[in-house]
Every structure is written in structure tokens, then in C-alpha cells.
Amino acid sequence: MNSVNPIKRGYLYLEAWFNYSFGPEWNPLYHLGTLTFFFFWIVLVSGIYLFIFFDTSLGGAYASVEYLTHEQWYLGGVMRSLHRYASDAAIMTILLHMFREFALDRYRGFRWYSWVTGVPTLWFVITLGITGYWLVWDELGLYIAVLSSLLMDALPIVSGSMASNFLEGQLTDRFFTLMGFLHLLGQPVLLVFVLWIHVKRLSHVEISAPRGLAIGSFLALLALSLASPAVSHAPADLRKVPAELNLDWFYLNIYPLLDTLTAGQTWMITIGITFFLMLMPWLPRKKTGEAAKVHLDECNGCGQCAVDCPFDAIRVQARTDNARWEFEVAVDDGLCAACGICVGSCHSSNPFRRSNKSLETGIDMPQFPIDEVRTRTGEALAELQGDNTVLVIGCEHALNVEQFKTQNVAVLNLICTGMMPPTLVEYALKQGADGVFVTGCRKGDCYYRYGNVWMDKRFEGLRKPVLRERADRSRIRVYRAAETDQKKLLKELADFQRHLADTSPEKTGANRA
Amino acid sequence: MLSPKRLVLQIFNYALFMALVWYFSFAPPYIRLGADEAMITLSISHAGELVADCRQLSPEELAKLPPNMRLATSCDRERSPVDLEISLDGDSVFRTTAEPPGLYKDQGVDIYHSIKVPTGTKQMLVKMNDNIRVKGPTFTHEQEITLEPAQLLTIQFSTSTGQFVVK
Numbered sequence: 001m002n003s004v005n006p007i008k009r010g011y012l013y014l015e016a017w018f019n020y021s022f023g024p025e026w027n028p029l030y031h032l033g034t035l036t037f038f039f040f041w042i043v044l045v046s047g048i049y050l051f052i053f054f055d056t057s058l059g060g061a062y063a064s065v066e067y068l069t070h071e072q073w074y075l076g077g078v079m080r081s082l083h084r085y086a087s088d089a090a091i092m093t094i095l096l097h098m099f100r101e102f103a104l105d106r107y108r109g110f111r112w113y114s115w116v117t118g119v120p121t122l123w124f125v126i127t128l129g130i131t132g133y134w135l136v137w138d139e140l141g142l143y144i145a146v147l148s149s150l151l152m153d154a155l156p157i158v159s160g161s162m163a164s165n166f167l168e169g170q171l172t173d174r175f176f177t178l179m180g181f182l183h184l185l186g187q188p189v190l191l192v193f194v195l196w197i198h199v200k201r202l203s204h205v206e207i208s209a210p211r212g213l214a215i216g217s218f219l220a221l222l223a224l225s226l227a228s229p230a231v232s233h234a235p236a237d238l239r240k241v242p243a244e245l246n247l248d249w250f251y252l253n254i255y256p257l258l259d260t261l262t263a264g265q266t267w268m269i270t271i272g273i274t275f276f277l278m279l280m281p282w283l284p285r286k287k288t289g290e291a292a293k294v295h296l297d298e299c300n301g302c303g304q305c306a307v308d309c310p311f312d313a314i315r316v317q318a319r320t321d322n323a324r325w326e327f328e329v330a331v332d333d334g335l336c337a338a339c340g341i342c343v344g345s346c347h348s349s350n351p352f353r354r355s356n357k358s359l360e361t362g363i364d365m366p367q368f369p370i371d372e373v374r375t376r377t378g379e380a381l382a383e384l385q386g387d388n389t390v391l392v393i394g395c396e397h398a399l400n401v402e403q404f405k406t407q408n409v410a411v412l413n414l415i416c417t418g419m420m421p422p423t424l425v426e427y428a429l430k431q432g433a434d435g436v437f438v439t440g441c442r443k444g445d446c447y448y449r450y451g452n453v454w455m456d457k458r459f460e461g462l463r464k465p466v467l468r469e470r471a472d473r474s475r476i477r478v479y480r481a482a483e484t485d486q487k488k489l490l491k492e493l494a495d496f497q498r499h500l501a502d503t504s505p506e507k508t509g510a511n512r513a
Numbered sequence: 514m515l516s517p518k519r520l521v522l523q524i525f526n527y528a529l530f531m532a533l534v535w536y537f538s539f540a541p542p543y544i545r546l547g548a549d550e551a552m553i554t555l556s557i558s559h560a561g562e563l564v565a566d567c568r569q570l571s572p573e574e575l576a577k578l579p580p581n582m583r584l585a586t587s588c589d590r591e592r593s594p595v596d597l598e599i600s601l602d603g604d605s606v607f608r609t610t611a612e613p614p615g616l617y618k619d620q621g622v623d624i625y626h627s628i629k630v631p632t633g634t635k636q637m638l639v640k641m642n643d644n645i646r647v648k649g650p651t652f653t654h655e656q657e658i659t660l661e662p663a664q665l666l667t668i669q670f671s672t673s674t675g676q677f678v679v680k
Contacts, residue, residue: 018526020522021519021522021523021525021526022519022522022523022526023519028526084538085531085534085535085538088534088537088538089530089531089534092530092533092534143545150625153623153625160558160623161556161558161623161624161625163556163625164556164558164623164625164669167554167556167667167669167680212515216523216527217527219527220527220528220530220531221531223531224531224534224535228535230538238665239664239665239680240663240664240665241545241546241551241552241663241664241665242545242546242663243544243545243546243547243548243550243662243663244542244543244544244545245542245543245545246539246540246542246543247539247542247543248537248538248539249537249538249540250537250538256543256545259545
């Protein structure tokens, strides 16, 4: 536990707190992406309602927003508040999403693509918010308009002074209508496209937040909207400079810089931070393990590995080796995260097969082949002594199980628990272990997205390959644990061993197969 | 079924999250101008004078040119930089030199700048030089101004009349 860096440790405690409050199914930290999508839905629906009443002219915009806010407070005002607060909440969840990936070291290696495409996504969201504030055309809208124009003027692609448009007598409806178009259609469409790129290399992408979490978040936003409705500043006055502004710091935080720095310097800082964030996956680079290899001799092309792959790295294609099967699978090395989940999906990974020969499976991990998994399992079990012997199976990205090794506790560390064929549990029991204790990433979370989810479903008989009915469930326990859960795991392991002692053949007179 | 304990904990967490959303959606306030400050914004779009007059090419120079390019007059495209200075009660509050953009420095300059100034009545002097061959200002404007708190005073230049427009 001492090797856990303070940022990760802090995050894991926060995650544990939310698990305690919400349970793993509704833990908001496990659903930051879907929660952001949910906030976008609220923004979209409330935005469509606001647009119905919004006047996209310079003279009418402010009045129409005021009408919605005050005259129609019971619906229009609430919609406006939901629109604003959901937008702000989306920035919060995006920032938490980034922090989480950073704290858990899930932004480097094979994850570089998601991180790199995520950074500009944040900017797209921020610019969408900026044009939204612009449209209210109050003092804040004017402030944003002038300073945004200054920023644009600093770019070599813009000729003339855009900012001078906002001097008295020079503004027309045309520019304002263009902003309206950008906010209402152009930017949202672009954002959807950017989000699609962001999740392009993932499979089983979830965009819907769990119902309970969505309902809770909506009610909280609604309560906030009723308690403190969003209001405008005074109407824009081209002859005045607002002395005090209530900035929305989620979206407008760069503007105060322009009072002390030039537009060029502000661009340099913004671009610099953006590039630094985008380069982070290579500072330093994290090596991804060798990609999974297909062994066609053992592959019947069932495609379960392709279905289970969380990173869309496996495809099913027509057979190339004249075997009697119709299909085979192929791995895209560039997409493969080397998680080994595909090994756990393959029916050929059954360790009871080819007991006198090297175990070969349809798809395998070169750095930790299934034959070696079987061998190490056998070696670990051979060292066990005493009563209530347990094989603890863990993964490389959760609590390190090596520390639990004792005379009657053997350990096996896999790349991911999703790599484990369910038959490996039966194999360990058959080879002499009194019990098998499986740990790995916390429930609801997995370093490789779906490793523990698929494993649980296999154990429950809901996903192939299933843990067979005849496997004695009373001798199998699953307890997920992160690096900070050492004491909890030790307690659970001791409890499991007590349970094994209570149900041992010596006590019950039954036979253990 | 949600237990009462979890319900209370969740309400607490939602309230904390929404409190952060609420607070940073408008606070802390950003004070852009002090209570006794106003702003002067200068917005000038103006092309400086040509650096050199047009001149007649000599017969030798013309002979070196292709026949279809033999125009007797040659005009350099480069324009002068524009110097601008604003003084209030004799103190310079803003000064800049804007170089003409373009590969041949032949385009007009755009100057947009805002200055925070104390409120009250002041004697304002604006000086501009748009001709490198002239020493001193080519255009000046002097005016007494009274600035109220949060007032925005704009200074523009009309190329057609050759005068500064102060609003």
C-alpha cells in the first residue's frame, strides 16, 4: 500500500466514499462519462425549449431571456437554470473524468488516443458555453463578445479588427445571428462528432447513466434551479464597462487574463496548456504489453473474444487456413491493450485440456500464455501446506496479492481477472486447494473496462464461457479490492478461511471433489 | 431498495456537488474596474502614408524591364508605421507604434486597445503620426473630457475627414 502515490490514494479514498454512499452500481465516479452525456441531454432539451422563445436579434435577445426568466419563471426560468447548471455540472464531471484517468494512470499506453482526443473535446464544450453566455446579450455577454473578438483579432487568419464591431453604432443583427447559429446548431453538431471520435476506439460504449444516478442528478439540478434561478446581468450597454462581473468560472476563466496579458500571450498560455495535456501520455511513455496472438489450430471462430474485447481490437473474418470452421478471429495489434480478457473468453483456455502436453488456446498472451498460467497455478498449489488452503487470484492493477502469500495461501497474479477462464477455478479446486479467492479491481471499475464484469457474468452463468454448475460455489469467493483496501481484504480472506474450516469434510463428513 | 442511510448520504453528496456548481457559476465576482475608474478604448483602422513618393524611371531602368512592364512611374507599396499616443493632463497613458501588416508592409493597421483611467475631468490629447517622412504628429486632437465611473469613452479616427471621433 505504501507504494501507492498520494494522488491515487486520495482518489481511491474518494471512490470508496462514493461506493459507501451510492454503491458500486451508482457510484458517480464510475459513470463520469455517462453522467456528462446525461447533463448534455438536459442542456439539449432545455436549450430547445429556450430557443422557442429566444429572439435572435440584437434588440430582442435580452428581453426574450428576461421574459423567460421572470414572466415565465415556472417553466422558462427553470429551463434556463437547468440549461446553465447542467452545463456547469458537465464541466465538473469532465474535469473529474480527466482527474480520475490521471490518478489511476489510465491516460498513457494504449489509452493515449482517448486522452489526446479528450483534451480538445473539453475546449469544444467550453466554446459552446461561451457562445451561450454571449447570446444573453447582457453586460456579461458584451464583455465576452469584446474579449473573444480581441482573441480572434490576435490570430493571423483574421484581417481587420473584429473587436471594433462592438463600439457604439457599429453592431448589426447579422453578427449576432451568426453567433446564434453557431451556438444552436454548428457547435453542438461539431461536439457530437468530436465525442464520437473520442470513444471511437472503444467497444461496449455506454452513454446512458444508471437510472438511479440520472434521477438523483436531475432532482439535484432541479432543486438548485428552483432555489437559485439563473439570472442575467444588466442589459448590454455599449457606452459602459461593467465594473463587476459574476463570471461563470467553469467557462469564462481565461477572460480575466486579458486584462493583464495581451491576446497573443493568452493564446500562448492556452495553447501551451493544451499541448502539455495532449503530450502527457508520453511524459513518460507507458509501454503496452505485447498484443494477443491468435492460434488458428485452436480457434473455431466462435467470436466470443471479439464480443468481449473492450477495445474493439479483435475482428471476426473468413477462414484463411482451410479448416472446417467458417470463421476465424484476427487481432489489430495497434488497438490491443494486452489485457488478456480474450484468453478468458476462449473455450480452448480450459486448463483441463491437454494435461500432459503444453496447453494451447485459440488466442493467447505472449507475455503470459495460458500454459504458463496453468503451470504457475500448479506450482503455487504444490507449495500449500496446512488446513484451509486458498489460492488467491488477483490482477496487476488492483491490490497486489503477493503480500498475502503464506503457508496455506498461494497467490496467482494475472494481467486482469477477466483473463481467467472459469475452469481455472475448478482446476485449482481439483488440484487440492480448499478454496479459491478471486480479487482484482473494485466492483464497478476495471482497469481494462470490462474484465471483472465479464468474469462476474461468467461465474453467474450469464456469459460464455460459464463457470459450470458443478463447481462448488461455497469454496469460491470473489472480493474486489483496490490498493487501499488491504485491511478489508485480509479480513475477508480470514473470514473465507473460517468458512472453509466450518464446512471442511472433517467437520461435515462430506467429500470434497 | 435505497436504505435511509444511503439516501441521506446521497442527498449530502448531491448537495455538495451542486453547491460547487452553484458557487463557481457566478462567484467569486470579478472586479474589472474600481469604483473610481472608467475606460478609454481606442479603435483605429488606418493606412499610413506611403514611405516614398512615386518616381519616374530612367530610360536605362525602363530598358531593363520587359516591354509590357515599362510603366514610366514606379510606386513603392510600403506604408509608414502608425504612431499613436494618448495623454491625459499631460501624462502619457498609452503609446504604440503599429507596423503595417502584409508581405510588403502595404496594408492598413488596426489598433484596438483599452485603458483603465481614473474618473473626473481631464484634458485629453491624442497624437498620431502616419508618415515616416514627417517629424511630429500628423494628426492631433485635444479635448476636455469628463469620465464617470464605469463609462466607456471610445476614440476612433475617420480617414475621410481626417479627424478623431471621440464618443
